[in-house]
Amino acid sequence: MKEMQRTVTCGELRKEFDGKEIILNGWVHKNRNHGGVHFINLRDKYGVTQVVIDEDASEDILNIANDLKYEYCVAIKGIVRKRPDSMINPDMKTGEIEVSAKEIVILNKCDTLPFMIEEESKANETLRLKYRYLDLRSDGMQKRIKLRSDVAYATREYLNSQGFMEIETPTLIKATPEGARDFLVPSRIHPGKFFALPQSPQLYKQILMVSNFDKYFQIARCYRDEDARGDRQLEFTQIDIEQSFVSANDIYKMTEGLMCHIFKKTMNIELPTQFQRLTYMDAMNTYGSDKPELRFDMKLQDFSSYVPNSDFSVFKTVLDNKGAVRAIVVPDAAPDYSRKKITELEEIAKQYGANGLAWMKVTPEGFDGGVAKFYNNQFTEICNGLSAKNNDLILLMGADWKTSVTSLGAVRKQIGIDRKLYDPSTFHFCWIVDFPLFEKNDEGNWEACHHLFSMPQDHYLDTMEENPGEVKGDLYDLVLNGYELASGSIRVHDPEIQKRIFSIVGIKEEEAMEKFGFLLESFKFGAPPHGGIAPGLDRLVMIMAGEESIREVIPFPKNAMAMSPMDDCPAEVDPEQIRELSLKIEIPVKEK
RNA sequence: GGGAGCAUAGCGAAGCUGGUUAUCGCGUCGGCCUGUCAAGCCGAAGAUCACGGGUUCGAUCCCCGUUGUUCUCGCCA
Incomplete structure (x- = not known):
């Protein structure tokens, strides 16, 4: 190894190195053979460098280069040279140079990969976790x-x-x-x-x-x-x-x-x-969560004052039982939300214990759809009170206080994501x-x-x-x-x-x-x-x-089932270990 | 413990209302190719359509169950 130990990393070569002999150590990231000329992208922790095997290279080098596969670990000795202007790759940090290979040593071969090492692996998570050492080589990780x-x-x-x-x-x-x-x-x-x-x-x-x-x-x-x-x-x-x-x-x-x-x-x-x-109470009442997403507004509003003047008995019963009726107004959402889409939102609310999700759309002629007919008699008051305008979608939730705010809060959060109501790359503490x-x-x-x-x-x-x-x-x-x-x-x-x-x-x-x-x-x-x-x-x-x-x-996490696919744990242990610990294992029989 | 989704070559996906020789891209193997940088071109191999049952003349497709996995409610002072 000593003769072929790296003198530079794959991320640092620039045109100033032109003419210098260097040694690189790394992994074969890409291998492009054009018949006469042959390119290897060599990758290490610090970057990627293009290595060229010229057509006049020795038989030895050509043979080794042809044998190289993805993720072979290699050492390459070569001469740095400036690329002609037309061949500079502006997307690579080292794109203004390449290394003309004079000697290649395979330090270790690599089996056919279970998945490609890309910026973000597309393989399913179990496979990524099983071969975590490969997944961790990816740029993203x-x-x-x-x-x-x-x-x-x-x-x-x-x-x-x-x-x-x-x-x-x-x-x-x-x-x-x-x-x-x-x-x-x-x-x-x-x-x-x-x-x-x-x-x-x-x-x-x-x-x-x-x-x-x-x-x-x-x-x-x-x-x-x-x-x-x-x-x-x-x-x-x-x-x-x-x-x-x-x-x-x-x-x-x-x-x-x-x-x-x-x-x-x-x-x-x-x-x-x-x-x-x-405060906790304000967070719950206005966002329906004690960990609110504050990168968009769309606050929960109290709807209970409109309930008594309506024939919608569901909400009346809720208030009689000391519950709460809350609303959110989704701006300009009326045309985008079909009954099916609202049902999907309702499913979210139901996960938090809600029985349903009431809704109506604001149109120039009044409320439309859902529970519209119960509230058209208060159209102006409600629109003014909730700051709702034409084309808005109003979602209503009646339940006990906690269910009402948390389920509507969950719906709010989902709408924020669906309608891209905020810039996901920002941070709000x-x-x-x-x-x-x-x-x-x-x-x-x-x-x-x-x-x-x-x-x-x-x-x-x-x-x-x-x-x-x-x-x-x-x-x-x-x-x-x-x-x-x-x-x-x-x-x-x-x-x-x-x-x-x-x-x-x-x-x-x-x-x-x-x-x-x-x-x-x-x-x-x-x-x-x-x-x-x-x-x-x-x-x-x-x-x-x-x-x-x-x-x-996390470099080596457990999966959602609380197991580690790479080292396959938790696992059974030698009975001797159990005995030494004075333990006795009794696995309960699963009931049907 | 409950609910929902997903499971098709090594990997990622397509497969419409049930009838296909199960398709495509990447990868693998072989060949061609002098400037690529997601190289290109030609060819080949590779699939118990997760598993078990059912419905049907016929199931990758519909139904039930099992397993695996992801999200989620509970749980997480």
């Missing part, structure tokens, strides 16, 4: 993994500059009762006992605050044993941050600074220095604040919306127990382009308040002590007020890269 690295670097750069310390926390920890399902790791030394993999470093970063590290961060791997999604993996990476002696505003400012730095450094994009803020601290679960008991260690806002402290549903927390989400990018809160550092929260959600003191007593114990020793946030690195990079799946920015 290379760019995304590079962006991910750049984002991680910019993160460290910014947080270090702000006085944060990067600290590792354990990945073998104690299982916690709340939240997602834990991945469990059996202990060989302690039969019948288990570690859990962290869902996040939450408790440890809080303890680091008790320990006077003041400003902590970690690019931390987290594990949650829940069903995967396009934007969710069983294992993912978050930029975990915690600070002492801070208010929510300090966290907003720090996070805005971090995002500005990341976007500037990696994509040269200037973000606004302060992000929009929306927004804080969602004033989240409720508690909500009732299906059994009618209170539980924490976020997690148990979030602080109630000051003015609820005295009367928290009277109406837990009203209590807002010092809780915030950062939303980017309709994705929840980060979540955080100011934490409870006062053991008394913590006890009251446990009591509201029905956790007994012994139970709390058993589960996370070490944290509560630490709070007895002068714990400082503290708070933090944790942006998801995978999601951030995904959105920056304009992708819709987190798998496009």
Whole structure:
């Protein structure tokens, strides 16, 4: 190898190298044989260079060149030469030169490829994941993994500059009762006992605050044993941050600074220095989501005032049952939306529990189609009230409040995509604040919306127990382009308040002590007020890269079925391993 | 756990209301070709139409089930 080790990369040759002898190492990207003259596009991480085998080349070189196939790994020694003006390729960085080959060594052959290595592979995802090492050679994957690295670097750069310390926390920890399902790791030394993999470093970063590290961060791997999604993996990476002696505003400012730095450094994009803020209730009421897509308007509007003067009994019943009737006005959409297309929107609404989706079109003669006949008596009032004009489509949703806003919100989002109501290459950050601290679960008991260690806002402290549903927390989400990018809160550092929260959600003191007593114990020793946030690195990079799946920015992801086609895991293990761990496997029989 | 979509050569796709020798592009193999850069031209091989059942004279196409996969609701403090 030594004689044929590269002296330059495939991305750096320019006309200034004219006449120089160089050695390139790389992969055969394209191979074009014209009979007399023969071109090889050689690719490495840094670019592509055209190699020419001239007609007067030695028999040896001609034979080797003819044997070359896609993705052979080769070393080529040759002379750089300027291309004549007419042959310059302006689409290639190295397009003003080519390399005349004097020696070619095949370093490794390549089997027939399962799929072509192109900018973006067109093969189905299972195949891409099975041969991930080939998929990762593609230009698109290379760019995304590079962006991910750049984002991680910019993160460290910014947080270090702000006085944060990067600290590792354990990945073998104690299982916690709340939240997602834990991945469990059996202990060989302690039969019948288990570690859990962290869902996040939450408790440890809080303890680091008790320990006077003041400003902590970690690019931390987290594990949650829940069903995967396009934007969710069983294992993912978050930029975990915690600070002492801070208010929510300090966290907003720090996070805005971090995002500005990341976007500037990696994509040269200037973000606004302060992000929009929306309360949870406003977000739900106007966009039907706690992670609203804010790159287009088309707000949800209250329609209930028009319901009593109409004979449409469905909505009357909804209001009698303390539900909500909401509307969105889709500008100029009336001609484009057939009954069939509206039915498709209705299907989306139904996924969120809606029974149906009512609609009518605005025409010069009045409302038309759908529920038009019930509302034509209020045509002018409704058009004025909703700011609807001729050719608009009005969509109406009546249901309990949450179903009404979330299902219509989902319809809104889909219309935004269908009608291209925004530029998908732009970025819109927004804080969602004033989240409720508690909500009732299906059994009618209170539980924490976020997690148990979030602080109630000051003015609820005295009367928290009277109406837990009203209590807002010092809780915030950062939303980017309709994705929840980060979540955080100011934490409870006062053991008394913590006890009251446990009591509201029905956790007994012994139970709390058993589960996370070490944290509560630490709070007895002068714990400082503290708070933090944790942006998801995978999601951030995904959105920056304009992708819709987190798998496009993770080198070796699991698929949607929570498996890895490349190394075929999870897999069965040797019975001896099971025995050594004092475990017994019993696979439930599937019922028909 | 529920719902929806998809499954046709190695890869990506076409195949209209059921009758085709199952089509096209890329790739593979062979040949030709002196300037390409998505090279071109000629030729060849390559398909249990995911699997199992049903309807039918006849199924890639319709129906049921299974498997795989993607999206989604639940779930994800």
